[in-house]
Amino acid sequence: MHTVITNIRPWGGPLCDVVLDERSVVEIAAVGSAPTSDATIVDGAGRVAVPSFSDVHTHLDSNRLGLPFRPCTGAPDLMSRIMDDRxxxxxAEASVTDRATYALQRAxxxxxxxxRSHAQVDADSGLAKLEGVLAARETHRDRATVEVVAFPQVGLHREAGVVALTAEALRLGADLVGGIDPCSIDRDPVRHLDTVFDLAERFGCGVDIHLHEPGALGLFSLSLITERTRALGMAGSVTVSHAFCLAEASTEAFRAIDELAELDIALTTIAPGTHGSLPIRRIVDAGVRIGLGMDGQRDYWSPYGNGDMLDRTWQLAFTQGYTFEPDLDSALAVATWGGHAVLDRAASRLVxxxxxxxxxxxxxxxVLIDAESAAAGVLDRPAGRVxxxxxxxxxxxxxLR
Structure with a gap:
């Protein structure tokens, strides 16, 4: 059984028909020439076709999409936001499972x-948030591929029992072990990262570490991450989220970017609007895998976010100062194939x-987008997608279908 999508324009190019089986693109054919026997036929209606979006940094467990608006109450600093969420x-007016399931549906x-969703594990919530995200993944298992990170947002060693909870989360179905700001949260970067990488080694899984720390402090933490990645032979298994320390145009930051490429350590960004805007072009040119994510959405951290990765692509293009069509297309490539290449290291890196x-x-x-071109799709963010x-x-x- 296969599917033929007729009358689509890959990346806004000429009209064609595309033949798919359940795994891959089988054929790209002239309009009307694709084999249709025993096929499901889908009329693309002239839409632009691009790879589906990859939201590689979200928090399904904390979103409040679809619920009444709630003003942000946390103080600006990181730990205050963490405690406000706690x-x-x-x-919340709905359970973690219901909120996570709805957010994933919107995406x-x-x-x-x-x-890829982070699921908070800590002494306060235990495994409740992880269980909600796993339930959402199960509900939509035939509609999306979802990776879950066991995420110790309050640190691994500030509170008793968190390391054991994180290990249990990995046993229950989390795909990766998370970490956060080794210096400023646990205040013991060596112990924090030793624990993260020990868990990864014990469970044979990848690592995804939130790194909000700016400047020299962040670069120091990043150097400890790359050091362990190299020593443990974990090239291709590590992701650093945010990496605001790379936003500064310094020799040290550029050297760190090159080392990330060498060790195939991926990056994720949420296209922040006020600080930490990464040098996307330099990162891509260096050969670093980079993808885009929604982060929290209408949650206790921020009132922003709506589940639409095309909207976040616009934000990436805007914060990068992109104007010309090739750059707008590249923003869309980061949001689609770029994230795919973060999740699947066998996929080719962006150029x-x-x-x-x-x-x-x-x-x-x-994803099929009703737009004049790929770049116009980024700017207009039209509805009516497939x-x-x-x-x-x-x-x-x-x-949903």
């Missing part, structure tokens, strides 16, 4: 089929200016 998550209807993900053999993961996962339509015009 004080309020139980009083899918907007065109995302690959998601600025290339339009990846729609060649024969590429994954059967697409989401394709494992070669079949899983959402259309805002509704």
């Amino acid at each position: 004080a309020n998550w139980r009083s 899918i209807t907007f065109g995302a089929t690959r998601v 600025h200016g290339e339009r990846p993900g729609l060649r024969v053999g590429d994954p059967a993961e697409l 989401t394709v996962h494992h070669g079949r339509v899983v959402a259309e015009n805002g509704e």
Whole structure:
């Protein structure tokens, strides 16, 4: 059984038909020439086709999408926001499972089929948030591929029992072990990172570490991460989220970017608007894998976020100062194929200016956008999208299939 999507324009190019099986793009054919026997036919209606979105940094457990607006109450500093979340998550108008399931549904209807969500594990919530995210993943298992990070947001060693909880989260189905700001949260970077990498080694999993620390402090923590990645032979298994320390145009930051490329340590960004805007072009040119994420959405940290990765792509382009069409296309490539290459290290790394993900053999993961061109899609963020996962339509015009 296969699917033929007719009348689509890969990256806004000429009209064609695309043949998919459940794994990959099988054929790209002239309009009307694709084999249709025993096929599911989908009319692309002239839409632009690009790889589906990959939200590689989100927090499904803390979102409040679809619930009444709640003004932000946390103080500006990181630990105050963490504690504000802790004080309020139980009083949300819906359970973690329901909120995570709804947020994932929105992401899918907007065109995302690959998601990496952090699930908080700490002495206050125990495994409740992880269980909610795992339940959401199960609900949408046929519509999206979801990775879950066991995320010790309050640190691993500030409170008793968190290391054991994190290990239990990995046993229950989390795919990666997380970490956060080794110097400023646990205030013992060696112990923190030794624990993270020990858990990764014990469970044979990857690592994804939040690194908000700026400047020299962040570069120091990053150097400890790269040191362990090299010593433990974990090249290709580590991701650093945010990495605000790379935003400064310094010799040390540029040297760190080159080392990330050498060790195949990936980066994720949320396209921050006020600080920490990463040098995306330099990162891509160095050969570092980089993807885009929504982060928290209408949660106790921030009132922003709506589940739409195309909207976040616009934010990436805007904060990078992109104006010309090739740069806008590259922002879309980061949000789609770039994130895919973070999640699947067998996928090719981005090259600025290339339009990846729609060649024969590429994954059967697409989003169809009703736009004049790929760049216009970024700027206009039109509705009426079609989401394709494992070669079949899983959402259309805002509704799940």
